[in-house]
Amino acid sequence: MDQAYLRAHPEHLPTFLTHQRIRETPVGGGSVSTASRLTLDDGTSLFAKTWPAGDPPAGFFEAEAAGLRWLAEAGAPVPELFVALPQMLATGWIDHAEPTARSAERLGRDLATLHRSGASSFGASWPGFIGPLPLDNTESTGPWPTWFATHRLLPYLKLSVDRDALASPDASLLDDVLTALTHYPDPERPSRTHGDLWPGNILWSPTHAYLIDPAAQGAHRETDLAELALFGGAPHLDRILAAYHETYPLADGWRARVPLHQLHLLLVHTAAFGASYRTAVVTAAEAALRAIT
Known part of the structure; x- marks a missing residue:
């Protein structure tokens, strides 16, 4: 799975994760979601969020995805949205740096x-x-x-x-x-x-x-x-x-x-x-x- 495939078939990401077809590394997230870094076959990475246990509240990740799209329409600096599913959300990985x-x-x-x-x-x-x-x-x-x-x-x-x-x-x-x-x-x-x-x-x-x-x-x-x-x-x-x-x-x-x-x-x-x-x-x-x- 690479970025091109994922853009065309975002619904397949949970299956690839379940069958360990993608390298997944836990990273620090917030106080609500569980976060991880996903490394794709082309060497690029994604930032993924899931609910820590069970199913998230209905519409939880869809709401964040709608917001990311709406902000992006105005040219805001937001990560690229790759996957927006009821059970998870994945965006482009962004390397951190010290603020200047x-x-x-x-x-x-x-x-x-x-x-x-x-x-x-x-x-x-x-x-x-x-x-x-x-x-x-x-x-x-x-x-x-x-x-x-x-x-x-x-x-x-x-x-x-x-x-x-x-x-x-x-x-x-x-x-x-x-x-x-x-x-x-x-x-x-x-x-x-x-x-x-x-x-x-x-x-x-x-x-x-x-x-x-x-x-x-x-x-x-x-x-x-x-x-x-x-x-x-x-x-x-x-x-x-x-x-x-x-x-x-x-x-x-x-x-x-x-x-x-x-x-x-x-x-x-x-x-x-x-x-x-x-x-x-x-x-x-x-x-x-x-x-x-």
Whole structure:
């Protein structure tokens, strides 16, 4: 099996793996999928992801594949998609390299170009996932604050409370943020976004940075950029943002709104991984409330 055969017959990949016709080497993946490097007969490699045990949730890998295709349509730097099946996904292998200021600036310009390409609505035309959790991609052409509160904050707030990751005072604070959003004016139109752009979803290659593991959606462009600062922050973040702002200037006050835009992904973490992220949620919610009231 080589790349040409795989492009023509992607459905055969699981059979070749089952019968050990392809060399498979485990590699470090994320907290959700099991990852491996596949070496084909022509010497090229793929990056493959499977569900760790049993079948994945219905539509899990299809959602990521739809996002990769949608981002690629806009010229975003994403890996080539070879296989998108219900039980697995495989993309082109990308050699890793240390991030540089130059590649960071290119990433900033690439993100600006991606966001500027736009989306027809907030949400997406396919059912989504973010990490291991469903993502409500109900499409909306209404104002961003209402969509963000209803489809990106409230579902994960409820899950976090149900799973005892957030306490009643925390929920009250988040309710205040949701209420404030209903009165907050933000005319931003939908951008085509990665949707889960924490630093671990940037793959730095010898030439530039790739966007991986998307939860692609029409959303506010500031959300992508705010997520870059989470969990230690992307390397050379100041260069990424400077190059972005030169290419596609941000609205006044965007820095103060960073915690608001980070709330979505932080709530996803309390909902999926528990109370260890509670302090980060509360800190962001307090700052978000100051920014929008």
